[in-house]
Amino acid sequence: MRSRLGLNGLNFFTAAVQAGFGPFIAVWLTLSGWTLGALGLALSIGTFAALLGQLPGGMLVDQIHRKRIPAAGALIALGAGALMLCLAPTHTLVFSAQILHGLASCVMTPAIAALTLSICGHDSYSERLGQNTRYDALGNAASAALLGAAAAAISQRAVFLVTAGLVVPALASLVMIRMADCVDPEDDHSALRHPREREHKPWQIFADPTLHVFAAAVVLFQLANAALLPIALNGLARGGGAPGLVVSATIIVPQIVTAMLAPWAGTLAQRIGRRPVLMVGFAAVPLRALLFAVVPGALPLTVLQALDGVSAAVFGLMLPLIAADLTRRTGFLNLAIGALGLASGLGATCATLIAGWIGDRFGEATTFLLLAAVGAAAVGLLWIAMPETRRTKPAAQIRQPAH
Template sequence: MASRRSTRGLDWLNFFVADMQTGFGPFVAVYLTAQGWTEFEVGMALSIGTLTTVLSQLPAGAMVDSTPHKRAAALVALLAIPASALLLAIWPTGLPVIASEILHGVASCVLAPAIAAISLALVGRAALGERLGRNARYAAVGNGLAAAALGAAGTYLSGASVFWLTAILAIPSLVALVFIRSEDLRPSLPAAERREGPSLRGLLDLLRLRGVVVFAICCGLFTLANAAMLPLAGAEVTRNAGEEANLIIAACIVLPQFVVALISPWMGRLAERRGRRIALLLGFGALPLRGLLLALVDDPLVLVLVQALDGISAAVLGILLPLLAADLTQGSNRFNLCIGVFGLAVGIGGTLSTTVAGAVASWLGPGAAFAMLGVAGLLSFLLVLLALPETAPLGRRAGEVTA
């Protein structure tokens, strides 16, 4: 059983990593818009980061699977993220911003599977759902608190201060990683079963599984709908609200993260007791509703309230993506490669989302862009409803698992 020190270290690692990651995404859109970048230029810059993720997900997943040094992989990523934040803070011009997005994209697609691998190695597959719910709760609290602090810094200090603070938050993240003891991390498989060679060779085997293919498509459609919603809303708020834009964006992040923190443990238990699909339907169903409402409202207060729906979707995807990967790779050493497949789909969806939504907003207006995103979200919900098989082991459903 994992020591209390390692368990707490993983808790706080999720907390402070979320703090750092909050400085990217919507805050980048607000920052670059304030620097005079157009919607299309902002969309292209964000898309470069997600394109980097597309190219890096599978190698990153295979690397994390193949190395016994999960903490070292997380360490390298934790050092790269503050470096990318500093590039944004110091040089908010073309090439440095592109370099920052590339560096952040690579680091993020290593860090996410590394933390998932550490979680699996710490608690085992049987307790993974509960652990992922706990990860999501700490990440949500960290994200919400960081959004409030970074929003205030961007409003009352400068836009660049958001990224200076992001870089500083790497320090407690590294301390938390040190607290996770290597002797508490057990292999996900006995040594006798780990004879597959480099896990990237198992990609074709993964793609023969219906659950992997269907959920990868669901992830792509989900992120196509989701990725551009808040950056697009943030660009509109920046034009309409002026100096208060950073505070409004911060509120749009804080409220969903409060929802994530509130419901994540319950979602993890629901997925274990009642199966994965019911939890997925709740999260994926909230997405098209959010897109529809964002297309209809322009009041900043209502915008913040609508963003609460993002908390439901974020909690579900954050927990279910690695949980389905664990289900679908039971008995193999391809857990992180499967996460990479899903992450690749997420990256493709995100790349298309920010670029296409930015173009549609420029040509037809933000209302049309939100409507387009909502339709993509509806398609992802229907695919979960009609095509995704249940992946939870039978013994873990219908109340057979203790809390």
């Protein structure tokens, strides 16, 4: 029970820390006199570092048996990056903080996934990932409110002091996860073995065609999804219909929906399989894009963001879950998560560039329709080429999760 509570807290506070590196950076640098070009370069450097670090970060976590060590290192690096942003907003400090944040995130995500597998085992992994996604969403929502209040009541600089401070409860939560609870001799997932005991080589995971199918679907998913909200908010802003309350609501609504749905989606994925749940989550993206095209306005946008919560709940759950399914024999869970994270990052990075170019030339409605087509292509790829990855076992052999 103590380790599970620690894992809840680790997900909550890690998400809260990550929120501090979001839109607040753009506001702080703009108020500090940075040009749009310099601001864009700073954000791009962080994104590029995160892309480069996905595979090495996953491999690093795979090679360290005690997963709390890389998790603690990543949290400390995140805190150091936040403190850098509190200092004078020079190019050197800001660029360094962005690189540190990007690389640390590449270690933190697989480390949490590995700790989760160690605590609950593969057969209960789906349900536990649903809980992880819930606390991640709650941490994002709570942090958005806390950091917004700090910015309004104190200063924009205070946002990053609070962000660094949130690393402390995250580390305390990590300490609550006891290694004694992470020993599960009954589970046969190779990722739980010591790295020296694995029989396969890391690159062997890429021989599985299912990994490539899912990675391609992830790229298409992010190409369709990542630009939807920015394009919609841009259109509202040009028409004078995007006040701060609407922007906040479009962020908070999907977080609430994600927190509500994620545990249920995790349970359902274990009962009926990954593929049906995955397709429902992916299908929410083209549906949302179509509705954005035909039902414009601030209120519809806010309501339709509930569909973003559906897709976020499923995506956050399925990426590590399918990675675990596909690496049951090889054990290189975190390298697979890094590879899928790289696919996700590439899709999201290209999405805003492509959608922005299309929007400038053909208008928002056409952009939404094209993004809906890309999202539908992702669903079609899953339907045609993605097999079911859930392992079927006799009910008597499936261990019940500890409560």
